[in-house]
Amino acid sequence: MPRNTIRAESGVRDLTDAERADPLFVQSVERAMKVLSAFHETERPLSLSDISERIKVDRSAVQRMVHTLRALGYLRRDANGQGIVPGLRLLDHTLDMLRLDPLVRRATPVLQELRGSVKERVDLSLFDDLRVIYAVRLQTKRQTFNTTLVGHSVPTFCSSGGWAILSRLPEDQARDILERSDRRPFTPHTLGTPDEILEQVRTARAEGYALACNQILIGEIAAGFPVMDADGRPVAAIHVAGSLSEWSADEFISFVVPHAEAAARAISLY
Structure with missing residues (x-):
């Protein structure tokens, strides 16, 4: 049977403990990017619980990150108020990548x-x-x-x-x-x-x-x-x-x- 795919697997490996322990590595940035990445394999808005389950981070931490990303315009409530979806500000970064x-x-x-x-x-x-x-x-x-x-x-x-x-x-x-x-x-x-x-x-x-x-x-x-x-x-x-x-x-x-x-x-x- 044909598969419906939003994006194919990248093959990117997980970071090692040594890479995460590097003093230049900012784990809060990694977790924020994981929140944004939670939408890669979905075709519907996500709840806080959905995001928490997908990225393996407790719901209270997810709530704070989602609130911050919504304030910055990187996430938003969907039009029907059913959950969270990516925000318009992400398109600015797509444009930057392509034009540069x-x-x-x-x-x-x-x-x-x-x-x-x-x-x-x-x-x-x-x-x-x-x-x-x-x-x-x-x-x-x-x-x-x-x-x-x-x-x-x-x-x-x-x-x-x-x-x-x-x-x-x-x-x-x-x-x-x-x-x-x-x-x-x-x-x-x-x-x-x-x-x-x-x-x-x-x-x-x-x-x-x-x-x-x-x-x-x-x-x-x-x-x-x-x-x-x-x-x-x-x-x-x-x-x-x-x-x-x-x-x-x-x-x-x-x-x-x-x-x-x-x-x-x-x-x-x-």
Whole structure:
């Protein structure tokens, strides 16, 4: 059965006791960030008890932190008064991240030109270990709520951009990412074993792009193209996605790949 995902797992490890004991580490900041992170895996407002349970902090401490974050505008009551939701001030930080990221700035005009050429959905995703996070999303005729949201993420193991990024990593590093991933399928066609996925990664390495059909959404065909930094490391990927009801794989490759490969070269620093 397909999974509904708000964001894919990041693979970020927990901090060690030694890191928390560092005199420069401020535990109250960590706890405040945990309060904000409590909303990552929910589709409804949260109560104080919900937040307390999710972050494993006692309710009275959560109440004080939530009160402070509400006063600062980072949390608010939902419109129906049913609980707490993220506040508008968080969008200021999203804007700061995107406008100060040189890759996003460099990529945006190139992606706009690419979308105009291929007339299909074009995304830029940033590599984050077990997932890729969408930083630019340019839609066309097929739009759903999730496909319009910057910050939405999908697993590296089953996305065209993820395969493209993995194809530019040493194979032992790619295998490590696959083995640490939650590889539960999104569709009946989602590849699930590291060996199966590595076959696609090797093909992407040889071809210069990755092609994924029916991996996350039934009926979707997507091509992924690695974006490299100045040291030759994959840091992002371009995704171009279309519908299998409108494209055969050969037609999609023939039309999309030359445009998207040129865009990836233009964005890459290597």
